[in-house]
Amino acid sequence: MLKNQITIAFRSLLKNRGYSFINVAGLAVGMACAILIFLVVRHETSYDLSQSRLDRIYRVENENIKEGHTYPGLYTGMGNALRTDLPEAELTAPFLKINKTFSAGDKRFRESFVFADQGAFRMLDYKWLSGNPATALTQPNTVVLTRNYALKYFGTADALGKIMRIDNKQDLLVAGVIEDYPSTTSFAFNLMVSFSTLKNLDPDFDQNRWNGWNDNFQVFVLLKKGVQPYDLDNRFTHIIEKYMGKDALADKRFKLAALSELHYSRNLADRQANVGLLQILSFIGLLVLLIACFNFINLSTAQAFKRAKEVGIRKAIGSNRKLLISQFITEAALTTVLATILAGILSVQLLPNVASMLAIPLTNDDLFNTQTALFAGNLALITTLLAGFYPALRLSGMSPIWALKSNVVTKHNQWFSLRQGLVVVQFTVSLVLITSALMINRQLSFFRNADLGFNKAAIITVGLPDNKPEKLLTLRNQLTKSAQIKDVSFSFNSASAESNWMQGMQFRQGPKMTEVKTQMKMGDSHFLDTYGIKLLAGEPLKDSDTTDLKVLANEIFLDRIGVKSPREAVGQRIYFGDGDEFATIVGVVKNFNVNSLHQKIDPTLIQVVPNNFYQAGIKLQSEKTSAESVKAALAYIEKSWTLTYPNEVFEYSFLDETLAQAYKSETRTASLIEVSTFLAVLIACMGLFGLATFTAEQRTKEIGVRKVLGASVGSIVTLLSKDFLKLVLIAIMIASPIAWYVMSQWLKNFEFKINIEWWMFAITGLIMICTALMTVSFQSVRAALLNPVRSLRSE
Incomplete structure (x- = not known):
């Protein structure tokens, strides 16, 4: 019986090659999309799940209560504090x-790395x-490498006991090699x-600092068995009181984040x-x-009249409904199997593009494994049932007497059929995706062209391995000799x-104290000119402003401390935390976006701190540079930089x-939405093309009669197209409010954003109407141009 059903299924597919192609291709695209997304x-969602102590490892995080924002970075004093004041922690790992330069022999590379201690292992x-x-990182001047990096520097994984150098200052002994x-x-x-x-590398580094934190300094704890994160609230309150004072409790809280959630927030990797x-x-x-499945349902039910006599004969000779359902499900299963095979081929071809687009290390090994095979098998089964069950019920439910007497499907007295409903759903989804793609791209365009309050064009940044004044002076003198370089600034x-230095500042007016969480920008006297930041009042910083601390404040900082005008702010003192150390505001700058446009502009101070200059910003003379001039400028910058730092990368x-x-x-x-939009519209249009073909075939005699009676080609095209356009218009009415809601929710993620305007929906609707017209018109025009004699003779 099964063999007979499969044979009939093959014959049915071959008999209706056009519809079969649309079904198989549509399902294959939909299934390939599902498989790739599953990967x-x-x-x-599988990050860190292999850790044997996963349920007991947590990261200590820093929450600002007033802001309602949590930071992964901590004060450097937290590592030692947790060891002494958190007995519930079995281990602590800071x-x-x-970034530093590492070298071994003649091999030298600039690397991102971590300082760690024995707690990590x-x-x-x-x-x-x-x-x-047990001892690998207990001693100073030791390093542990991965196998890959041992090969990179020493040409062998057997690197134990070998020597490498960091920043050309300190030798490091390889104390271990890990996989x-x-x-x-x-x-x-x-x-x-x-x-x-x-x-040894930075004598000024303070491991007991409680004023200002760094997102690149993170601390993990392994809790003892039975200890829950909420049990430690009092412990963290005690740590705040002990090291920061009771006043900090109003604005500060430390909490634990589970390791299993680390991949969904900022992390060191x-x-x-x-x-x-x-x-x-x-x-x-x-x-x-679902759109692909809807195509299958639509085209299968649309062809019901072609299967009417088959169903009638089967029932007349004794076939029951159960066997008919089995036959049609077999046909759906065969279509799905072919689609699954094609989906696998598509997945292999598209996986590198998806991995590159999302920057995820996916390979064919991820595709060809048991988990993916099980997913694909279950997906094929669900797709078979989803796409085939309703058509099987519909086709098997035909009355044998009606089926044998008629060769057309009688129209039900209903204003809206299921088939029309599915078409509306398809185009509604497509419209939402098109609208989303349009708005996301407009938001990205806004990001690219927004006024940031400074000039980002024609600025090249390079790292500074050594920020000693004599080194910086040498580099500046070398760079400014070139006519292509306008200015050079050294800064943090x-x-x-994205990575910034946050500092608690106080503004004191008699007994009144205003605390402001401030972003510190460390820059030299050229910082404003290099980045094009506007000075509103006062005077710019001088490179000598290191002994008598002087700062520039932005407008938001003034607003937070209650100073109304830039001129009034000049000369005011601000204090670092609750201590006696202070700085004097000597100038006020116009607000500029110190963060990305996701966030508000922070209160900001600019200060000259040469010890924290880790980057050079080099402004080119012309902002409209050619590829040749940029290449020449880079060559000169590299030559000057190498003369200053000869042993660095x-x-x-x-x-x-x-x-x-x-x-x-x-x-x-945006890229994913664009690709998905293309796929959704392609599948929907394939289905619409199939339905248009079916409609034209079904109304062949009617078209012939109309042409004989004098109907024009245009009127016949309109006749065949208007029903489909009505469905598209209904989809536009449904999709517009959905798209508006979805995108308004998405735009809430940004502090600076575009406005949603009516014309965006109008353009989307017009695009979909034109697409539907082009899809339907091909078959409509073809049917309208058919010789009426042939139309009237056809059966």
Whole structure:
């Protein structure tokens, strides 16, 4: 029986090749989309799950109560405080991530690495190739490498006991080699240097600092068995009182974040999953698959009249409804199997593009494994039932007497059929996606062209391995000799950066004290000119403003301390926390976006602190540069930089490109929405084309009669197209409010954003109407041009 059903199913597919192609291709695209999204979601939700102590490892986070915002970075004093004041913690592991130059022999590279101590190896699971995990980082000037980095620097994994150098200042002994970390880890560290080495490299580093925190300094704890995070509230309150004072309790709270959630927030590995993006991905995958299934349902039920006599004969000779349902489900299953095979081929071809678009390390090994096979099998089964069950019920339910007497499907007295409803749903989804793509791209365009309060064009940034005054003077003198370079500024970071230095400041007026959480911008006397920041009042900073502390304040800082005019602010004192150290405001600058446009502009102070100059901003003379002139300028910058730092690795970046990285999540979302929109519209139009073909076939005699009676080609095209256009118009009416709500919710993520305007929906509707017209008109015109004699003779 099964063999007979499969044979009949094959014959049915071959008999209706056009409809079969639309069904198989549509389902294949939908299933490939679902499989690829499954791979992405599975990868992003599997981070750190292999850690054996997963349920007891937490990151200590820093919450600002007034802001309602939580930061992953901590005060450097927290590491020692947790060891002495948190007995519920079995282990404490601090990490500090920075960039330095490492060398071994003639190999030299600029690397991102972490300072860590022994707690890291006792808390986290590592596979050791050589070395003693109990002592590897207990001594100063020691380093642990991954296998890959041992090969990179020494050409062999047997690197134990070998010497490498950091910043050409300090030799490091390789105390251990560990296996390369898996792709699904939040601790992607190739180089781990002992924390006790830090004092040798930076004598000014304070491991007991409680004034200002760094997002690159994070602390993890392994709680003792049975201890829950909420049990430690009083402990953290005590730590705040002990080290920061009771007044800090009003604005400060420390809390624990589970390791299993670390991948969804900022982490030291810089591999952060966007929960919203994963949800959007999953929802889009479901929608695209449903659209493909709706095509199958529509085309299968539309062909019911062609199967009418077959069903009537089967029932007349004794076939029951159960066997008929089985036959039609078999046909749906065969279509789905073919679609699954094609979906697998598409997935192999598209996986590299998806991995590149989302910056996720996915390979064919992720595609060809048991989990993916099980998912694809279950997906095929669900798709078969979803796409085939309703058509099977509909076709098997025909009355045998009616089926044998008629060759057309009688029209039910209903104003809206299921088939029309499914078409409306398809185009509603497509319209929502098109509108979303349009608005996301407008928001990204707004990001690219927004006035940031400074000039980001034609600025090249390079790292500073050594910020000694004589080195900086040498570099500046070398660079400014070139006619292509307009100005050079040394600073902690750029005018706008994702990694910033936060500081608690106080403004005191008699007994009244105003506390302001302030972003500190460390820059030299050229900072304003290089970045084009406007000075509103007072005077710019001088490079000598280090002994008698002087600062520039932005307008928001003035607003927070209650000073009304820039001129009034000049000369005012502001204090660092609740201590006696103060700085004097010597000038006020116009507000500029110190963060990305996701966030409000912070109260900001600019201060000259040469010890914290880690970057040079180099402004080119012309903002309209050619590729040749940029290449020449970079060559000169590299030559000057190498003369100043002969044993270091030169790396550069363009400021505008660096700032664009802050919006990579939105850029990826836009790309995904665009691809999904294309797929959804393609599948919907394939289905619409099939329905238009079917309608034209069904109304062949009517078209012939109308032409004989004098109907024009235009009137016949209008006749065949208007019913479909009505469905598109209904979809526009439904999709517009849905798209408005979805995008208004998405735009809430941004402090600076576009306005949603009516013309966006009008353009979307027009695009969909034109697309539907082009899809339907091909078959309509073809039917209208058919010889009426042939139309009237056809059966």
